[in-house]
Amino acid sequence: MSADTEGLPILPHLAGEFYTWLWWTSEEQQGAFDLADPVGRVDLWVDQRLAFRNPNDNRITAVMTGENPSTTLEARAALAGGKVLQELRIGLRRDDREFFATLKGPAMHLAGLKLPQVVNEGGEEVLYDRMHLYEELCFILAGLVQQYADARNGPHWDDTVFPRLRGWIIGEG
Amino acid sequence: MGIVSGSMTVGRFRVMGELHDGWRDLYRDRLNEFAFTEPPVGIGKEEVEGWTQVHNLLDTNFDDFNRWLYNDFAVFALRVDKKKLPAKLFKATLDKKCQQWCVERDIDRCPATVRTDIKDALEAEWLKRTLPAVSVTECSWSIGGKYLLLHSLSEGTTDRFKKRFFRTFGLKLVPWSPLDWLSDRAAVESLIAKAPNRIELPDEVPLPTPEPVTDSGSHAGGAP
Numbered sequence: 001m002s003a004d005t006e007g008l009p010i011l012p013h014l015a016g017e018f019y020t021w022l023w024w025t026s027e028e029q030q031g032a033f034d035l036a037d038p039v040g041r042v043d044l045w046v047d048q049r050l051a052f053r054n055p056n057d058n059r060i061t062a063v064m065t066g067e068n069p070s071t072t073l074e075a076r077a078a079l080a081g082g083k084v085l086q087e088l089r090i091g092l093r094r095d096d097r098e099f100f101a102t103l104k105g106p107a108m109h110l111a112g113l114k115l116p117q118v119v120n121e122g123g124e125e126v127l128y129d130r131m132h133l134y135e136e137l138c139f140i141l142a143g144l145v146q147q148y149a150d151a152r153n154g155p156h157w158d159d160t161v162f163p164r165l166r167g168w169i170i171g172e173g
Numbered sequence: 174m175g176i177v178s179g180s181m182t183v184g185r186f187r188v189m190g191e192l193h194d195g196w197r198d199l200y201r202d203r204l205n206e207f208a209f210t211e212p213p214v215g216i217g218k219e220e221v222e223g224w225t226q227v228h229n230l231l232d233t234n235f236d237d238f239n240r241w242l243y244n245d246f247a248v249f250a251l252r253v254d255k256k257k258l259p260a261k262l263f264k265a266t267l268d269k270k271c272q273q274w275c276v277e278r279d280i281d282r283c284p285a286t287v288r289t290d291i292k293d294a295l296e297a298e299w300l301k302r303t304l305p306a307v308s309v310t311e312c313s314w315s316i317g318g319k320y321l322l323l324h325s326l327s328e329g330t331t332d333r334f335k336k337r338f339f340r341t342f343g344l345k346l347v348p349w350s351p352l353d354w355l356s357d358r359a360a361v362e363s364l365i366a367k368a369p370n371r372i373e374l375p376d377e378v379p380l381p382t383p384e385p386v387t388d389s390g391s392h393a394g395g396a397p
Contacts, residue, residue, distance in 0.1 A: 007187055007349070007350060008353055013369035109326050111182040112180050126177065127176075130181075146354065146356075
């Protein structure tokens with residue numbers, strides 16, 4: 001497949017792993033992510049929805065919602081039982097702006113996106129404000145994907161990062 | 174709720190194809206050509222689709238750039254109308270009409286051809302006085318950024334939109350991949366080559382330790 005004409009592939013296992021890495025890293029680092037310039041520091045936390053699928057299926061088989069579902073026993077038990085994250089609702093803060101979005105599926109669609117909109121009146125200005133904020137969110141997400149890619153492609157994934165992530169999932173240490 | 178207000182639920186696409194000189198006028202003309210047009214009164218169950226402005230689905234003229242082009246963001250919507258009859262009520266009415274036909278002729282069964290004729294006539298009569306179900310799907314197209322946000326994650330809606338977009342502009346929409354966020358081609362290739370990590374459980378699986386639970390029953394922790 002040519003990336004120039006057909007686009008880059010959408011790999012379900014990478015999205016599931018990225019969501020898990022995001023969740024784990026946010027707990028490891030108390031929500032603080034120092035992303036490469038020019039993104040800088042952002043705070044990220046898992047919000048009110050986690051949805052799981054079986055590894056070889058794209059249908060959702062378990063959903064956890066409500067207050068802090070990521071802290072529940074069932075959530076990590078789902079991962080430990082081999083389920084894969086299909087949807088992850090996150091909150092993000094950069095400077096004084098807070099964004100909320102559900103990262104959905106292998107293509108990382110954005111659902112239920114709430115933007116820290118400042119302008120609420122005047123059709124044209126509202127649209128510019130929303131598009132600007134949407135692009136800022138994408139800018140942050142790109143920084144997060146980049147940090148995950150650096151870790152995943154880095155020399156310590158197999159011997160350090162993944163064993164720790166796995167240990168967190170199954171409750172070791 | 175959509176691109177211009179409320180919470181957004183969007184799929185992102187790359188727009189593949191060359192941007193022509195004079196694209197503003199060209200795209201205005203193409204939007205006008207493929208805009209929604211009111212179907213004839215007696216239309217049946219056929220679906221009718223076309224572009225509308227996002228401000229009001231009855232505004233289907235794109236001559237005024239200020240109504241749909243904001244710098245290089247083109248914002249418009251796909252309207253789809255479809256008439257649908259209430260199935261149970263329709264079947265019950267059809268059965269009654271067939272019974273009446275039999276009584277008038279003092280026979281037991283209504284032939285299939287007659288039933289079909291009655292059904293077609295009833296359907297045409299009801300469709301004439303039925304308002305269509307209207308769906309509107311908004312998009313925001315960053316023409317310079319070569320990406321488009323579609324305010325729907327439905328596969329059927331997305332396919333319909335992609336087809337009409339291609340017919341209108343001659344440009345193909347390709348789903349955005351999270352790998353598109355990465356600027357380093359080598360990093361992309363390396364990620365693509367990675368096999369999925371599996372969580373291999375030890376023989377005796379220790380379940381994750383639950384977080385402390387407060388008196389009210391809610392779990393501690395969460396958002397910073």
